Amino acid sequence: MKISRVTATPLNVPLHIDLMGVDKKTSLATCYVEVETDTGIVGHGFTSITEEDVVAQVVNGVIAPNLIGDDPLLHERIWEKIYWTTMPRGQTGYAAHALAAVDLALWDIKGKALDMPVWKLLGGARERVPVYATFGFGFFDREQLAAAAKKWVADGFRRLKMTVASEAIKHKNDRPIMDAIREDAKRVQAVREAVGSDIEIFIDANCNLDLYHATKLVEMIKPYNISFFEEPLTQNDVPGMAQLRRNTGMALACGQNEGLLYRFRDLLSAEAIDYAQPNVCITGGFTQCVKIAGLAASHNVLVANGGAWSYHNMHLQAGVANGSLVEHHYLAVELYKMLYTGLIAPKDSWLTLPDKPGLGFEPNRDAIAEIAKLPLSQGRAKG
Numbered sequence: 001m002k003i004s005r006v007t008a009t010p011l012n013v014p015l016h017i018d019l020m021g022v023d024k025k026t027s028l029a030t031c032y033v034e035v036e037t038d039t040g041i042v043g044h045g046f047t048s049i050t051e052e053d054v055v056a057q058v059v060n061g062v063i064a065p066n067l068i069g070d071d072p073l074l075h076e077r078i079w080e081k082i083y084w085t086t087m088p089r090g091q092t093g094y095a096a097h098a099l100a101a102v103d104l105a106l107w108d109i110k111g112k113a114l115d116m117p118v119w120k121l122l123g124g125a126r127e128r129v130p131v132y133a134t135f136g137f138g139f140f141d142r143e144q145l146a147a148a149a150k151k152w153v154a155d156g157f158r159r160l161k162m163t164v165a166s167e168a169i170k171h172k173n174d175r176p177i178m179d180a181i182r183e184d185a186k187r188v189q190a191v192r193e194a195v196g197s198d199i200e201i202f203i204d205a206n207c208n209l210d211l212y213h214a215t216k217l218v219e220m221i222k223p224y225n226i227s228f229f230e231e232p233l234t235q236n237d238v239p240g241m242a243q244l245r246r247n248t249g250m251a252l253a254c255g256q257n258e259g260l261l262y263r264f265r266d267l268l269s270a271e272a273i274d275y276a277q278p279n280v281c282i283t284g285g286f287t288q289c290v291k292i293a294g295l296a297a298s299h300n301v302l303v304a305n306g307g308a309w310s311y312h313n314m315h316l317q318a319g320v321a322n323g324s325l326v327e328h329h330y331l332a333v334e335l336y337k338m339l340y341t342g343l344i345a346p347k348d349s350w351l352t353l354p355d356k357p358g359l360g361f362e363p364n365r366d367a368i369a370e371i372a373k374l375p376l377s378q379g380r381a382k383g
């Protein structure tokens with residue numbers, strides 16, 4: 001089998017939020033990739049939380065010409081080739097997104113060629129994965145947030161994640177960071193009081209606090225029993241996270257936007273995290289994420305899905321023995337429904353893996369072609 005064509009399509013996918021009295025239009029920037037073969041098998045891949053147009057140009061202009069004629073089943077060989085072509089000094093960035101999207105398509109091809117779902121090719125550790133719902137967006141006011149938490153629990157979710165520190169460092173000149181985290185503490189309290197003590201709650205600062213304010217926030221929310229704190233610190237600061245973890249006892253998680261394996265080595269060897277969160281759509285695809293899972297296993301640390309994209313990441317979390325949570329991110333799932341068919345809905349906080357070969361869901365090419373005609377985000381919609 002040989003690769004005959006590689007194409008990337010940048011998409012700025014429009015989304016309509018109509019929830020809890022919030023009526024708002026937004027969009028998520030994503031890049032959809034297809035790898036075609038001379039056998040007729042076509043694999044599809046995907047990346048997001050980046051600049052969709054730049055990543056598409058990396059795939060179409062730099063990666064694609066180098067892969068024509070290669071055997072798509074040799075994922076390690078192709079991964080190495082893309083690495084040395086696009087980021088030979090470990091610089092990650094847009095190239096890591098592009099590499100991840102292509103790698104997912106190769107694994108989709110492998111599954112289709114071998115008539116196996118990807119999660120079984122990765123090891124098949126479990127047939128269903130526990131899911132948490134990311135519901136707690138910054139656009140909700142405190143009352144809407146509490147109402148939304150109740151709605152997700154009523155829909156069967158037993159684990160909820162909410163954002164905190166909404167761009168706190170970025171906007172520190174407009175609003176003191178301490179004001180932001182005081183409001184966060186009230187929002188966490190509102191959610192805990194709305195859902196009761198049996199529901200797990202996670203918080204996510206999207207790398208928007210420094211060590212001092214993250215520590216203060218953890219102290220403020222101690223009564224509300226938070227299960228983990230995701231991306232608490234700017235730049236996933238390794239010594240800072242190790243100190244935060246040691247000083248507060250809060251479980252920490254991060255890694256969704258890290259590009260390469262060595263960053264996880266540093267996080268793990270510094271004892272900075274309780275959950276490693278490589279995202280297969282961003283962190284070098286399945287080929288690299290299984291290595292990160294192995295590295296995490298050597299530290300008795302679980303991997304978990306952060307950064308959304310449940311239907312790609314469920315394969316990693318189901319495949320490896322130390323896989324765990326999958327993120328059912330409300331907006332991301334709405335996007336999946338627009339671009340793909342064959343998606344399995346979670347039930348009672350569990351997502352059952354598909355039996356179909358490859359990724360187990362397929363693109364809606366008509367919908368993708370229509371969305372591709374819309375204006376791109378130009379940096380305004382990172383997801």
Ligand SMILES: [Mg+2]
Nearest residue numbers: 204230306307
């Ligand atoms: Mg996150």
